[in-house]
Amino acid sequence: MASTIPDLLRQLRSGHHASSPRLTWYGPGGERIELSGRVLDNWVAKTSNFLAEELEAERGTLVRVDLPAHWKAAIVALAAWQVGAVVVDGADAGTAEITFVGPDHASHTDVTDASGACVAVALGALEMAYPGELPSGAYDYAALVRQFADSFEPFDPPAADDAALATSGSLLTHAELLGRFATPASADSRVLVTAGSGLMDSMAQLLGAWAAGGSAVLLHESVEDTRALRDAEKVSAEDGTAH
Numbered sequence: 561m562a563s564t565i566p567d568l569l570r571q572l573r574s575g576h577h578a579s580s581p582r583l584t585w586y587g588p589g590g591e592r593i594e595l596s597g598r599v600l601d602n603w604v605a606k607t608s609n610f611l612a613e614e615l616e617a618e619r620g621t622l623v624r625v626d627l628p629a630h631w632k633a634a635i636v637a638l639a640a641w642q643v644g645a646v647v648v649d650g651a652d653a654g655t656a657e658i659t660f661v662g663p664d665h666a667s668h669t670d671v672t673d674a675s676g677a678c679v680a681v682a683l684g685a686l687e688m689a690y691p692g693e694l695p696s697g698a699y700d701y702a703a704l705v706r707q708f709a710d711s712f713e714p715f716d717p718p719a720a721d722d723a724a725l726a727t728s729g730s731l732l733t734h735a736e737l738l739g740r741f742a743t744p745a746s747a748d749s750r751v752l753v754t755a756g757s758g759l760m761d762s763m764a765q766l767l768g769a770w771a772a773g774g775s776a777v778l779l780h781e782s783v784e785d786t787r788a789l790r791d792a793e794k795v796s797a798e799d800g801t802a803h
Contacts, residue, residue: 562738562771563720563734563735563738563739564641564717564718564719564720564734564735564737564738565638565641565642565718565724565734565737565738566642566714566717566718568738568767568770568771569601569604569638569642571597571770571773572597572598572600572601572770573597573598573601574597577596577597577773578596578597578598579596579597579598580596580597580775581594581595581596581775582595582596582597582600582770582775582776583595583600583631583634583766583775583776583778584775584776584777584778584793585630585631585778585780586777586778586779586780586783586789587630587683587685587780587783588780588782588783591684591685591780593631593685595631600635602710602711603635604635604638604639604642604712605639605642605708605709605710605711605712606705606706606708606709606710606712607635607636607638607639607705607708608639608642608643608712608714609708609709609712610639610701610704610705610708611623611639611640611643611645611658612643612712612714612715613708614699614704614708615658615677615679615699617640617643617645617657617658618643618644618645618716619643619644619645619716619718619722620644620645620646620722620723621640621643621644621645621646621657621658622645622646622648622655622656622657622658622726623640623645623646623647623648623656623657623658623659623660624647624648624649624653624656624658624659624660625637625640625647625649625660625759626653626659626660626661626662627660627661627662627681627683627759628662628664628683628755628758628759629753629755629756629757629758629759629761629762629763629778630662630683630755630759630778630780631778632681632683632701633660633681633759634762634763634766634778636660636681637759637763641718641724641734641737642712642714642718643714643718644714644716644717644718644722645658646723646724646725646726647724647725647726648726648727649725649726649727649728649760650727650728656676657676657677658676658677658678658679659676659677659678659679660679660680660681660701661678661679661680661681661695661698662680662681662683663680663682663683663690663691663692677699678695678697678698678699679698679699679701680694680695680698680699680700680701681701681702682700682701682702687702688702688703689702689703690702690703718734719734720733720734720735721733721734721735722734724736724737725737725741725760727760737767738767738771741764741767742764742765742767742768742771743764743765743767743768744768744772745765745768745769745771745772745774745797746772746774746796746797747772747773747774748772748773748774749769749772749774749796749797750769750774750775750776750777750793750794750795750796750797751765751766751768751769751774751775751776751777751795751796751797752776752777752779752785752790752793752795752797753765753766753769753776753777753778753779754779754781754785755778755779755780755781756781762778766778769797774797777789777793777795
């Protein structure tokens with residue numbers, strides 16, 4: 561079983577996982593995105609290279625992901641963990657050295673006035689650049705990330721006992737991220753995850769599905785959970801509750 565996110569990503573890009581769907585996203589306006597293990601890993605690699613090369617992220621760097629539950633937010637969180645960064649959430653978010661924000665958050669003064677780097681993320685599948693005016697001094701994720709390599713080997717990979725997730729009153733290591741934080745899933749199951757519970761709950765369910773050799777369908781909160789959708793996507797498990 562994988563003990564760190566780099567281990568998990570190696571699993572996702574190998575064997576049958578590489579070509580089969582690992583993450584399917586349903587967004588507003590009929591948007592549907594399907595990522596195989598290889599494509600998912602490529603996106604994470606590009607984002608990891610962006611973090612390491614452009615923003616000098618490394619083991620211990622504090623990264624805030626101020627994004628809704630979304631396939632791009634999952635990519636960013638995985639990339640942060642792959643470079644060894646610590647994802648900070650809740651009360652600890654103000655300590656971040658790098659903050660990712662979406663269109664609904666990018667004007668927040670607590671983000672734009674904070675020290676450290678700000679990365680603005682366009683959430684539309686076809687958006688090649690951030691919509692509208694970038695926050696002052698922010699990096700445009702959509703415009704920049706595609707220029708980075710689609711493979712990544714960390715120079716200083718995170719260890720199982722390195723810090724991975726800091727939330728209010730709690731600090732989890734990489735081993736605990738997959739062994740304690742991740743929501744347990746049945747082997748090879750296809751898990752339905754609803755985005756309304758927030759990014760961290762969604763990440764717990766996604767990690768649990770992937771760690772069990774399965775896949776996930778992530779629904780935007782505006783997308784109705786129907787029997788027809790479940791049948792079409794061959795969903796075999798309900799969404800769970802994160803630890």
